[in-house]
Amino acid sequence: MTSALASDLSARSPETRFERQLAKILEHATAVFCEKGYENATMRDLSRASGLSLAGLYYYFESxxxxxxxxxxxxxxxxxxxxxxxxxxxxxxxxxxxxxxxxxxxxxxxxxxxxxxxxxxxxxxxxxxxxxxxxxxxxxxxxxxxxxxxxxxxxxxxxxxxxxxxxxxxxxxxxxxxxxxxxxxxxxxxxxxxxxxxxxxxxxxxxxx
Amino acid sequence: MTSALASDLSARSPETRFERQLAKILEHATAVFCEKGYENATMRDLSRASGLSLAGLYYYFESxxxxxxxxxxxxxxxxxxxxxxxxxxxxxxxxxxxxxxxxxxxxxxxxxxxxxxxxxxxxxxxxxxxxxxxxxxxxxxxxxxxxxxxxxxxxxxxxxxxxxxxxxxxxxxxxxxxxxxxxxxxxxxxxxxxxxxxxxxxxxxxxxx
DNA sequence: TCATACTGATCGAACGTTCGTTCCCTATTT
DNA sequence: AAATAGGGAACGAACGTTCGATCAGTATGA
Missing domain, CATH: 1.10.357.10 (Tetracycline Repressor, domain 2)
Structure with a gap:
């Protein structure tokens, strides 16, 4: 169950910490969207899945x-x-x-x-x-x-x-x-x-x- | 643009008024769900589309x-x-x-x-x-x-x-x-x-x- | 025949909850 | 010290649903 986005974007070293963390968030979000659907998935679900606070997520994307x-x-x-x-x-x-x-x-x-x-x-x-x-x-x-x-x-x-x-x-x-x-x-x-x-x-x- | 549900359920006379009205609501709801998707369609959209009040809709179905x-x-x-x-x-x-x-x-x-x-x-x-x-x-x-x-x-x-x-x-x-x-x-x-x-x-x- | 009682249908207004987002403050890193 | 990364708490808006009231008919009883 290796992560596609993580291996694409975060496993290699020259990337910034920001990009690596964003890739992890995107990967978790993909799993949540897949399971619950985009509309039914809440920002609180994404927060739980990625281990970041609700507010912390918004440091990485705007909406x-x-x-x-x-x-x-x-x-x-x-x-x-x-x-x-x-x-x-x-x-x-x-x-x-x-x-x-x-x-x-x-x-x-x-x-x-x-x-x-x-x-x-x-x-x-x-x-x-x-x-x-x-x-x-x-x-x-x-x-x-x-x-x-x-x-x-x-x-x-x-x-x-x-x-x-x-x-x-x-x-x-x-x-x-x-x-x-x-x-x-x-x-x-x-x-x-x-x-x-x-x-x-x-x-x-x-x-x- | 004749209505499928209406012709199925409401055009013929022996049906009750309730069934005819429900069929019309279902038909309008189908159009709204089609256009906005189920999750994005609100009860207020359905109210507007069917010409009934929000509360009036619940006389015909429970949720x-x-x-x-x-x-x-x-x-x-x-x-x-x-x-x-x-x-x-x-x-x-x-x-x-x-x-x-x-x-x-x-x-x-x-x-x-x-x-x-x-x-x-x-x-x-x-x-x-x-x-x-x-x-x-x-x-x-x-x-x-x-x-x-x-x-x-x-x-x-x-x-x-x-x-x-x-x-x-x-x-x-x-x-x-x-x-x-x-x-x-x-x-x-x-x-x-x-x-x-x-x-x-x-x-x-x-x-x- | 006319008042009374009842029913089906509909409404405006509000309820409690949950949503995405933001503000402001604190850690951590450089 | 400055920049980066993150969190607690709250925001207004919108959601599905419910409540009590209303009103037009219709059946009933005198």
Missing amino acids: KEKLLYLIQKHYFTTVMGQLSERLKDVSDPEERVRTFIQNHLEYFVAHFKAYKVLSHEDDVLQDELGDEIFALKREYYHSCAGLVEALKREKGLKFNSRIAIMGLFGSINWLHTWYNPQVDGDAPSLARQIGDVFLRGIYATSART | KEKLLYLIQKHYFTTVMGQLSERLKDVSDPEERVRTFIQNHLEYFVAHFKAYKVLSHEDDVLQDELGDEIFALKREYYHSCAGLVEALKREKGLKFNSRIAIMGLFGSINWLHTWYNPQVDGDAPSLARQIGDVFLRGIYATSART
Whole structure:
């Protein structure tokens, strides 16, 4: 049960004490938001979970909303960065789509609490903060769409891209409601099976409007 | 923009005034919960939307939680009843799976606000109320699983049923985040395309654990 | 027929609680 | 000594809910 944020942000030494402590707070907050939901989680819950006083928390961020923003931004940015890294080594279009699926599943199975927060607290953030997170999500969607379009072009397939891709996103984003590692196996196995259904599905379909 | 609940419960004459008024309140509440989310929607919002005073609302139900329960129970029960009706006329296993998908999409495109409330306010209800809704959801899942298993048996297919079915549920439950009737077409067209991908997907896959 | 009694439906006003946030003060570190 | 980090106590606002009162109907009894 090692901490993702802590290992990302606090385990390495050159970081400041402030950043390390903030990372710990964000990690605890992620767990609380996951368990109770953003709206139902109170600042007093976060205080208890992080071992800081209520007032002490506000030394690290300016509002509960901003805290959620920091969490969402961190995980979205990280999973996208990891995807870019992985895609560097893959050139086959089908394999690139599989890499997307596998990266998504591996990352979010490894950070399952954060994954639930990102999925469930999808439209809580408003205004500038919300816009910024929305832009990240759109970028992530488009990176997937680009991979599918490339495959479609290479194989000369005909299908409605938007519906197919949204269907795929549905499959991999719905995981948080049912996934149980002991029943459903690890992330690579899951990614292969979901990838199989999706790829066979689009290979064989024909276009209609 | 005719009202589902009102046409279900209040348009016909033999119903009592109480039931008609409750149905209207439930319908307004569904719209408010859809727009603001259950936690963020206040009893004062519901009062404003339904044109009743805050206190007047409590003549019709005993708590905000119970109100959400009434909404969820109504829509789950109705979609399941409609599915049973439709399946009576269909015997071919593949066509029965397609009927499930089409029924689900048609019903929830027609009751889109309710659909968003059911999908998003998934785990809000607790204790007895939550158990009852959970049982309905499980029944709905099993009715789909039965159809897929029958098809699998008939065609001698090999794939992990749980993962395939959950993938399908993901595809059709994620709709609420992206579906736009003017871009994505009507429910039958959508159902056919999603059904195509899913069915071709499971026809061609082979089993592995 | 007309006063009386009762019911269903609705209201304004308030209740106690909990929320996110802030003020001001004290430790701790540098 | 100055800057950084944290805490105790309280704030106003908003929440879900409840209370007692009201008012339009309707049935009853003389």
